[in-house]
Amino acid sequence: ETGVTQSPTHLIKTRGQQVTLRCSSQSGHNTVSWYQQALGQGPQFIFQYYREEENGRGNFPPRFSGLQFPNYSSELNVNALELDDSALYLCASSSTSGRVDEQYFGPGTRLTVT
């Protein structure tokens, strides 16, 4: 088990609503990345936060936003939910060592939009 935790485990929202997902990084890690994994697909990069600033973004619209807190925990916010936002949302924490093997994923939050 990694030290990365996510909450909630799963939730159901209605189209048009807003949602906040939370991630607690592994101890010693100051960088967090968020991914969206649709059913039957690989994870897709949403964005990364380093020292509370966005540090890279994938091909996702602005209604996907994030925050990183001084304790390096993080939130993913999605506004105006669409049916296609239904997916597993993964966060991954890492350090700034640059080592490719030091990114650890949490168990994910399963979001269903109806």
Next chain:
Amino acid sequence: QKEVEQDPGPLSVPEGAIVSLNCTYSNSAFQYFMWYRQYSRKGPELLMYTYSSGNKEDGRFTAQVDKSSKYISLFIRDSQPSDSATYLCAIPNNNDMRFGAGTRLTVKP
């Protein structure tokens, strides 16, 4: 063309079989090649990775990279029911990891 392509399967094999999982990629500048395993209702966990071309072995698992054909493979020897999972190839690119679609593997007792 996607940067990383992977046949999603599913793949079903009997226990003890040799499993071959494969991906192709498009960018010849990529240097690191990762394999993740994802059990149902879990996040991906790093299985192994290789740098540049060649083979890397770890127990029953062997990762292979052929940069000339932009082809990466993962072989599982003596497959076990506990190997049943989705296997994702991935390539780090600056701040993000580019994943294939994942191949769902079932090893039947």
